[in-house]
Amino acid sequence: MIVLEKRPQPSKAWSYATPLVAVLATMVFGGILFAILGKNPIQAIGTIFWEPLFGEFAFYYRPQLLVKGAPLVLIAIGLSLGFRAGIWNIGAEGQYIMGAIFGAGAGLAFYPLDAFYVFPIMVIAGAFGGWLWAAIPAFLKVRFGTNEILVSLMLVYVAEQMLASVSLGLLKNPEGFGFPGSRNLQSYESAHNAELIAGSGMHWGVVTALIAVIFAYVLLNRHMLGFHIRLTGEAPRAAKFAGVNPARLILFCLGMSGALAGLAGMFEVAGPSGQVSIDFNVGYGFTAIIVAFLGRLHPVGILLAGGLMALTYIGGEIAQSQLGLPAAAIQVFQGMLLFFLLAFDLLTNYRIRAARNEVA
Amino acid sequence: MDLGEINPVLLVASLMVAATPLLLAAIGELVVEKAGVLNLGVEGMMIVGAISGFAISVETGSPWLGFIAAAIGGAVLSLLFVLLTQFALANQVASGLALTLFGLGFSALMGQSYVGVKPPSMGDIHIPLLSDIPVIGPILFQHDPILYLGIALVAAVWATLKYTRVGLILRAVGENHDAAHALGYKVIKIRILAILFGGACAGLGGAYISLIRVPQWTEGMTAGVGWIALALVVFASWKPWRALLGAYLFGGITVLQLNLQAAGVAIPVEYLAMSPYIITILVLVILSADKSSAPASLGRTFHASH
Numbered sequence: 001m002i003v004l005e006k007r008p009q010p011s012k013a014w015s016y017a018t019p020l021v022a023v024l025a026t027m028v029f030g031g032i033l034f035a036i037l038g039k040n041p042i043q044a045i046g047t048i049f050w051e052p053l054f055g056e057f058a059f060y061y062r063p064q065l066l067v068k069g070a071p072l073v074l075i076a077i078g079l080s081l082g083f084r085a086g087i088w089n090i091g092a093e094g095q096y097i098m099g100a101i102f103g104a105g106a107g108l109a110f111y112p113l114d115a116f117y118v119f120p121i122m123v124i125a126g127a128f129g130g131w132l133w134a135a136i137p138a139f140l141k142v143r144f145g146t147n148e149i150l151v152s153l154m155l156v157y158v159a160e161q162m163l164a165s166v167s168l169g170l171l172k173n174p175e176g177f178g179f180p181g182s183r184n185l186q187s188y189e190s191a192h193n194a195e196l197i198a199g200s201g202m203h204w205g206v207v208t209a210l211i212a213v214i215f216a217y218v219l220l221n222r223h224m225l226g227f228h229i230r231l232t233g234e235a236p237r238a239a240k241f242a243g244v245n246p247a248r249l250i251l252f253c254l255g256m257s258g259a260l261a262g263l264a265g266m267f268e269v270a271g272p273s274g275q276v277s278i279d280f281n282v283g284y285g286f287t288a289i290i291v292a293f294l295g296r297l298h299p300v301g302i303l304l305a306g307g308l309m310a311l312t313y314i315g316g317e318i319a320q321s322q323l324g325l326p327a328a329a330i331q332v333f334q335g336m337l338l339f340f341l342l343a344f345d346l347l348t349n350y351r352i353r354a355a356r357n358e359v360a
Numbered sequence: 361m362d363l364g365e366i367n368p369v370l371l372v373a374s375l376m377v378a379a380t381p382l383l384l385a386a387i388g389e390l391v392v393e394k395a396g397v398l399n400l401g402v403e404g405m406m407i408v409g410a411i412s413g414f415a416i417s418v419e420t421g422s423p424w425l426g427f428i429a430a431a432i433g434g435a436v437l438s439l440l441f442v443l444l445t446q447f448a449l450a451n452q453v454a455s456g457l458a459l460t461l462f463g464l465g466f467s468a469l470m471g472q473s474y475v476g477v478k479p480p481s482m483g484d485i486h487i488p489l490l491s492d493i494p495v496i497g498p499i500l501f502q503h504d505p506i507l508y509l510g511i512a513l514v515a516a517v518w519a520t521l522k523y524t525r526v527g528l529i530l531r532a533v534g535e536n537h538d539a540a541h542a543l544g545y546k547v548i549k550i551r552i553l554a555i556l557f558g559g560a561c562a563g564l565g566g567a568y569i570s571l572i573r574v575p576q577w578t579e580g581m582t583a584g585v586g587w588i589a590l591a592l593v594v595f596a597s598w599k600p601w602r603a604l605l606g607a608y609l610f611g612g613i614t615v616l617q618l619n620l621q622a623a624g625v626a627i628p629v630e631y632l633a634m635s636p637y638i639i640t641i642l643v644l645v646i647l648s649a650d651k652s653s654a655p656a657s658l659g660r661t662f663h664a665s666h
Contacts, residue, residue, distance in 0.1 A: 136641075
């Protein structure tokens with residue numbers, strides 16, 4: 001008989017090793033899945049993980065890594081702050097959409113004015129949009145004790161309807177021949193989130209994501225508020241005695257994650273995507289949850305995890321066009337990753353032992 | 361705009377159909393939460409049930425086999441939740457999210473060849489005499505069998521929780537797992553059974569959407585019903601009959617907004633479509649003041665280390 005024995009302290013070694021073990025296990029089981037779908041598993045895994053980095057067309061795919069990774073890291077950093085304190089914002093997808101609507105809306109309001117301040121105003125508006133959308137569950141939780149998980153998720157569906165509404169109405173391109181969707185911000189220079197170095201994939205969103213990583217690291221390790229976040233997550237009773245104000249923590253964590261998700265949406269709509277349209281959102285807000293856990297809710301870990309997840313997105317697209325691997329297979333692959341991660345986390349907190357015979 | 365086109369009898373009858381997937385998923389989750397487990401993977405189990413049921417009934421031509429497959433599909437997915445939370449002792453919130461993300465992807469993968477296919481129809485039961493009563497007949501006595509199964513399930517869960525030993529043990533495990541363990545009840549075993557029951561119910565609810573309510577397969581077709589079912593359990597204060605009431609309330613809102621869309625009311629379609637979600641939030645706000653009826657061990661991991 002095997003028993004689990006709780007470790008007095010979580011194992012440091014295992015906490016670093018579990019993400020790697022989980023990735024390996026996902027590759028093995030993902031390979032089996034691809035084999036069932038009739039694809040060569042080695043080739044499929046190779047295409048996903050190798051091709052974007054070192055393949056023939058890597059010069060094209062490498063910048064894409066930054067483009068896809070930035071929103072994931074930006075959102076996941078915000079989510080991780082709350083997750084650490086046991087505050088579950090799972091509606092980042094909605095906050096991402098609202099950031100894009102507010103950001104693009106602010107920019108389009110100035111069209112066709114050419115001024116240096118248009119883009120900064122859009123950044124502020126985008127962050128505000130995301131913050132506003134996350135402030136709703138935060139306020140309701142603080143004031144009425146409403147479950148933030150359900151409220152933030154319900155607001156994703158509301159945001160999706162908002163997106164459809166503005167694409168067909170308020171923000172619709174007046175010169176778009178009746179097609180849904182806004183003006184393309186890529187062709188409005190003052191509002192365009194262009195690449196800072198041509199062909200590098202590096203845009204303001206990538207820079208902001210890196211700043212967010214540093215900010216989160218400093219906050220969690222060198223700041224009282226960060227300490228309170230960690231304390232609340234790890235020892236809620238101790239946090240209570242230490243006088244941590246839970247309301248303030250909820251407002252900060254949800255607000256911050258909303259603002260960062262909003263920024264991600266704004267940078268996306270002003271840059272790579274270019275316009276507000278009905279199918280603007282592609283699920284970054286949900287994938288970021290996987291990124292946050294895969295990165296062990298640690299800023300540097302999230303940076304690495306965001307890169308890996310961006311890799312599966314790009315590699316998945318390549319596998320789709322080259323091998324005919326269905327798009328949904330990549331979604332399953334990403335879902336599997338979270339499963340294995342949670343499962344192997346057992347080894348961080350518990351020791352597995354053969355049981356001795358004793359009276360329970 | 362022509363509100364006169366909305367037929368009240370049809371409206372109430374279709375309300376019951378719209379409410380059934382919610383009801384099935386919610387009654388399953390209610391049992392799971394009564395056992396002290398918070399499974400946020402309802403949406404994932406529903407969508408997997410939806411495609412399992414759809415695929416099997418298309419392949420075999422029997423909607424009944426489809427529903428059985430849906431229940432099995434939902435339960436199998438919930439087995440993954442069991443492995444994570446009961447054996448690997450993982451966080452229940454994160455595990456539930458994993459279940460939903462995985463289920464959405466997995467169902468999309470399985471359903472690729474079923475887009476645009478029409479499933480076999482189940483047909484309604486016409487209860488003799490009763491179904492001929494004007495107004496009440498079409499509303500209450502001319503539905504498909506699964507709808508009645510849903511109502512029967514509510515009654516069964518209510519009676520089991522209230523009057524039987526099994527129900528008492530289940531509640532004990534949910535209220536205080538350490539005490540239940542000390543009394544010699546197998547906490548983990550009871551919770552596993554509850555989770556599997558919840559998975560099967562969610563699977564049935566999902567198949568009800570893909571086989572009867574819509575009936576066709578589209579990716580992500582559950583569109584948040586699983587999450588609303590979770591809210592419904594809170595709304596119901598963990599009481600079965602109130603879950604039935606709540607499901608009909610939400611079903612009514614959904615049907616009404618669809619009818620208003622069709623009737624061409626001056627409110628934009630998008631605002632009508634978001635109304636069920638907003639009303640869910642409002643209901644949660646109104647009811648969240650009273651948390652006293654929640655099972656005390658809800659969401660806490662049990663490990664018999666002492």
